[in-house]
Amino acid sequence: MGIFSRLFRARDKPQNKTVGSSFSFLMGGSTSGKSVTERSSMQMTAVYACVRILSEAIAGLPLHLYRYKEGGGKEQAVDTNLYRLLHDEPNPEMTSFVFRETLMTHLLLWGNAYAQIIRNGKGEVIALYPLMPNKMSVDRDEKGQLYYTYSRANEEAATMTGNTVILKPSDVLHIPGLGFDGLVGYSPIAMAKNAIGMAIACEEFGAKFFANGAAPSGVLEHPGTIKDPAKVRDSWNSTFGGSANSGKVAVLEEGMKYTPISISPEQAQFLETRKFQINEIARIFRVPPHMVGDLEKSSFSNIEQQSLEFVKYTLEPWVVRWEQALSRALLSATEKPTYFFKFNLEGLLRGDYQSRMTGYATARQNGWMSANDIRELENLDRIPAEEGGDLYLINGNMLPLNKAGAYAEKGKEDKTDNEESTSEEVLDVEKSSGSGRKTRRKSS
Numbered sequence: 001m002g003i004f005s006r007l008f009r010a011r012d013k014p015q016n017k018t019v020g021s022s023f024s025f026l027m028g029g030s031t032s033g034k035s036v037t038e039r040s041s042m043q044m045t046a047v048y049a050c051v052r053i054l055s056e057a058i059a060g061l062p063l064h065l066y067r068y069k070e071g072g073g074k075e076q077a078v079d080t081n082l083y084r085l086l087h088d089e090p091n092p093e094m095t096s097f098v099f100r101e102t103l104m105t106h107l108l109l110w111g112n113a114y115a116q117i118i119r120n121g122k123g124e125v126i127a128l129y130p131l132m133p134n135k136m137s138v139d140r141d142e143k144g145q146l147y148y149t150y151s152r153a154n155e156e157a158a159t160m161t162g163n164t165v166i167l168k169p170s171d172v173l174h175i176p177g178l179g180f181d182g183l184v185g186y187s188p189i190a191m192a193k194n195a196i197g198m199a200i201a202c203e204e205f206g207a208k209f210f211a212n213g214a215a216p217s218g219v220l221e222h223p224g225t226i227k228d229p230a231k232v233r234d235s236w237n238s239t240f241g242g243s244a245n246s247g248k249v250a251v252l253e254e255g256m257k258y259t260p261i262s263i264s265p266e267q268a269q270f271l272e273t274r275k276f277q278i279n280e281i282a283r284i285f286r287v288p289p290h291m292v293g294d295l296e297k298s299s300f301s302n303i304e305q306q307s308l309e310f311v312k313y314t315l316e317p318w319v320v321r322w323e324q325a326l327s328r329a330l331l332s333a334t335e336k337p338t339y340f341f342k343f344n345l346e347g348l349l350r351g352d353y354q355s356r357m358t359g360y361a362t363a364r365q366n367g368w369m370s371a372n373d374i375r376e377l378e379n380l381d382r383i384p385a386e387e388g389g390d391l392y393l394i395n396g397n398m399l400p401l402n403k404a405g406a407y408a409e410k411g412k413e414d415k416t417d418n419e420e421s422t423s424e425e426v427l428d429v430e431k432s433s434g435s436g437r438k439t440r441r442k443s444s
Contacts, residue, residue: 034200036193038109046278049292050285059101062344090128111177111185175325199277286314319343367394
């Protein structure tokens, strides 16, 4: 009876299950007829370039763990184990750069990034290992609690036993991308499979076109009847077909005649079509065209602004997603009010040398940056404190508006006080002269 109940269960009954990144309802064939997967899409130069740009940018950013100080402000928590893991090496097999680059690549291709959290007996994080998103699924148990199911491969690190492993949410660092339910993200490659498939088709057409010597196909005409046309066609292709045989002189026998088929204008525009598809893929990942080699609409005046927009509108959302996921998974409930993760984007937002020096001069003269603050931003050695490296200076010729003229009034008061004190001194001298008569002289 159990078998029949499973076979004939109601289709509209809700399932207590959240489909993970292994669900590939959008993957496979595209409208162009080309199969698009996460791995095959990386063979497209535009996809590879966009994924590489974003993953290397996130991996190259300085990542620090900060703690709030009691008197206000913050400081780097360099004495914690979490700082060492994310800043130096998350596990004995890879550096922090490689770890973050790998997770960001997974996030861009599959829409999710997973890492196994290894803890000691005290519950402290001691290692992080990346997990393949296509082998992970996210489900709910009978109580509605999330759990992760991972299909382990033999070549992976021996951090778990068994082929299928059930992981608790506390054991998984999960960074979801854009999704519909807020729990798992959907693959950008799956969402844009038609655009990527068309780009693959254009690339394949161009490859075959140039493999034929950039010449269109043609028709061999024979005045009579050919007994074996396949043999004639294969002989012609082997002798005169392909780019290696371009320019050869053809010798036709038995009255045969070769008539080339002219290429249509639509076919001749495939390079423009391929160029548009590259811009389309760059648009999917929100990467400026000049970063993937398209400098047609870039100039000296706008390329810097495009780079700043790349940091603000492309990298910053990914950075916030990373920071919040790290805080949620790696920090305990008692640590979250005190510690936080922060990527440093200041290096990417820096202008040219002249602009930086002008900004530093303004900050220095107005007292909100010291010489050592500026030198740290420029990666220079600090000036000793006894030599004034930590002093905050400000010009003395700036007053609030309601204090305008205060120095003039103060000068008049000081002059009056000086005159009164001088008169009193003269009077005291005359009193002590012994003349027996009080005379009062006013000094001019």
